[in-house]
Amino acid sequence: MTEPNTTPSTVRVFADQEQLSAAAAQLFLECAQAAVGERGLFSVALSGGSTPRGMYRLLAESPYATAVPWANTHLFWGDERLVPPDDEGSNYGQASAALLVQVPIPAANIHRARGELALEAAVDEYAVQLRKFAAAQSPASATSWPRFDLVLLGLGSDGHTASLFPGQASDEWETKPVVGATADYGGRPAHRLTLTPPVFNDARHVLFLVTGADKAAAVAATLNGAPDPARWPAQRIRPAAGRVTWLLDEAAAASL
Numbered sequence: 001m002t003e004p005n006t007t008p009s010t011v012r013v014f015a016d017q018e019q020l021s022a023a024a025a026q027l028f029l030e031c032a033q034a035a036v037g038e039r040g041l042f043s044v045a046l047s048g049g050s051t052p053r054g055m056y057r058l059l060a061e062s063p064y065a066t067a068v069p070w071a072n073t074h075l076f077w078g079d080e081r082l083v084p085p086d087d088e089g090s091n092y093g094q095a096s097a098a099l100l101v102q103v104p105i106p107a108a109n110i111h112r113a114r115g116e117l118a119l120e121a122a123v124d125e126y127a128v129q130l131r132k133f134a135a136a137q138s139p140a141s142a143t144s145w146p147r148f149d150l151v152l153l154g155l156g157s158d159g160h161t162a163s164l165f166p167g168q169a170s171d172e173w174e175t176k177p178v179v180g181a182t183a184d185y186g187g188r189p190a191h192r193l194t195l196t197p198p199v200f201n202d203a204r205h206v207l208f209l210v211t212g213a214d215k216a217a218a219v220a221a222t223l224n225g226a227p228d229p230a231r232w233p234a235q236r237i238r239p240a241a242g243r244v245t246w247l248l249d250e251a252a253a254a255s256l
């Protein structure tokens, strides 16, 4: 039997995508400043999809382009499509064009998954990147992934988050940090890799950005529905010692 979701979530509702993006960019800055102040480094897993684009664009502009401690910020991705980095379907490519080329982040701080590789090679290579980064942060503890300061996630109208799709859960979702996935959604590249719930659930802060009326049912089921993580994978996101914040627009929040 699945336990009810007891991780406290903060839900904030905004009139539109613009206001939501502004709040997300501000939250990104505050997390960055707190993490760098406390630990000297800010580690983030970005998400793909269209919803974070407004936030990426804001982070590329004043005041964020200079106020975010980019030199101490390390970026990973929660999931990636198996396409080359310059393909318009690349999650890295999207963030690169909207944000990374415009801010002073060192190239060595950008830890993208190699979507241009074959699936198994891409999964293995990304797992190695995670392990090496984690080892560099905590040489004493042999962890396979870093404890991210911030994880950005979206939600599909079908209930998927990152590339954890309904009905696709396997033992590997609990035993490996990175797994492959294949799913047709919105005409986007079907072959992907994704971080798994144990990685997300180690994060200090998970931030969901969700907009649009087509997401309302999935938001309500994930947050208030009966526990059914096979159907609603985002119900698996329950950081053991972290916070979850949902930023919604009014349309996505309509069924709460």
Ligand code: 6PG
Pocket: 047, 048, 049, 050, 051, 052, 079, 080, 081, 091, 153, 154, 155, 156, 160, 161, 162, 163, 188
């Ligand atoms: C991806 C994502 C995915 C996304 C949702 C929501 O690679 O496709 O990371 O999980 O966040 O599909 O996408 P939208 O923001 O476009 O609705």
